[in-house]
Amino acid sequence: MKMTTAVSKFVRATLLAAPIALAPAISTVVLGGMGFGSVSFGAAYAAEEKAAEKPKYKTKKSYSLRQKIYKKFAKVQEKTDAEDWNGALEVLKGIESGSESFTSFEKANLWNYFGWIYYSLEEFKPSVRYYEKVLAEEQLSAALELGTLQTVAQLKFVQEDYKGAIKLLRKFVAKSEIVGADIYVLISQGYYQLGDMKQSLENVSIAVSRYEAKGKVPKENWYSLQRAVHFELGNNKAVIKILEKMVRHYPKTTYWKQLAGMYGQVNREKDQLHATEVVYLTGGLTKEKELMNLAYMFLGQDAPIKSANVIRKGIKAKQIEETSKNLEVYASALRMAQEVKKSIPIMAEAAKKSKKGDLYARLAGVYLDNDQHKQALDAASRANKRGKVKRPDQLNIIVGMANVNLGKYASAIKAFKLAAKDKRTKKSANQWINYAEGELKREKQMTQ
Secondary structure (H helix, E strand, C coil), rough: CCCCHHHHHHHHHCCCCCCCCCCCCCCCCCCCCCCHHHHHCCCCCCCCCCHHHCCCCCCCCCCCCCHHHHHHHHHHHHHHCHHHHHHHHHHHHHHHCCCCCCHHHHHHHHHHHHHHHHHHCCCCHHHHHHHHHHHHHCCCHHHHHHHHHHHHHHHHHHHHCCCHHHHHHHHHHHHHHHCCCCHHHHHHHHHHHHHHHHHHHHHHHHHHHHHHHCCCCHHHHHHHHHHHHHEEEEEECHHHHHHHHHHCCCCHHHHHHHHHHHHHHHCHHHHHHHHHHHHHCCCCCCCHHHHHHHHHHHHCCCHHHHHHHHHHHHHHCCCCCHHHHHHHHHHHHHHHCCCCHHHHHHHHHHHCCCCCCCHHHHHHHHHHHCHHHHHHHHHHHHHHHCCCCHHHHHHHHHHHHHHHHHCCHHHHHHHHHHHHCCCCCCHHHHHHHHHHHHHHHHHHHHHH
């Protein structure tokens, strides 16, 4: 995984702080924006815990710079204050040429400056090399040693040397009396990149548990990492629990979408619908497929009017195309919501756009149920002309009934006889034939 130019610039702006002459304290190290897979993990080490939780250093002999050495470093500081990194490097090289008499601590500060300057020039390999020289010196303050361990570890992240980064961070943990939760997250990120999900989960869980045990909300990117690891391990229920925390503390549309998807994975249909509806209400569903899926979910949970409203609004916003299929679902939702009159023109439009006659056949049935018998016969005629009707026997029953209601008994008998040829409707068709023949006979008797 190679860093993009934008990521490189971001890391450069946030990774290191300048060494401070006479007091080379821990560099403020932040690793961010490196795009680990599909998850953005963001800042991995930041001093956000209380003072009592910040790393403490085991008692170690203190060292200091001599005044004349301090003055040499002050010249470097002048260049860095002006962001003249090449000028600063030249001054450092001059200092290095006369460093034979430097104490180990003074050399450590010299190498520390070299590492920082090379980093500022985006020359990471020499930067790491000089920071490693810092760690090789015997006379190190605890602050400088621990700060350099963090710095080199995170530079190794930039170079994708995750094993090396983890090794240094483990050393940091061993040397620091109290380790911030952020360090465990960074270690977890390293294991994630190496594909060691077990170790990754163990470390990020330490960080999350520490915060939650104190009633604090873990950082968003910690939850993201923990969720990603559980997902890789196939722990769907654990993923859901984490996402439920994320939508509570960091209520973003993308997390609600992910939660809805995970509910679907474990067959929690009602919860899936509720989560998807939240996404919809916040404007997070804009694609036709997403909106129609929500409409189907509402139908599945006996909420047809909500289904119809989703489709209606989607069509109005031109997010849902008025295809035959979409209009058919819309009309069905309205009928299920007892809005039959509103459904009829929509079903008619759906039938008109269909290449098959089956929708016209269904429309004929709707017309019949609504006592619109002439329209039922017209729809039935269109269905037969278009063809590909799934149940022509049922269509013939509809034609027969419409004709009976219009008093056209001869036409009705003809249709019922066609329906009787299908064993599925033979019994009912014969009953209608008997009824129509009786009515026809009675009618003839009345005209005689």
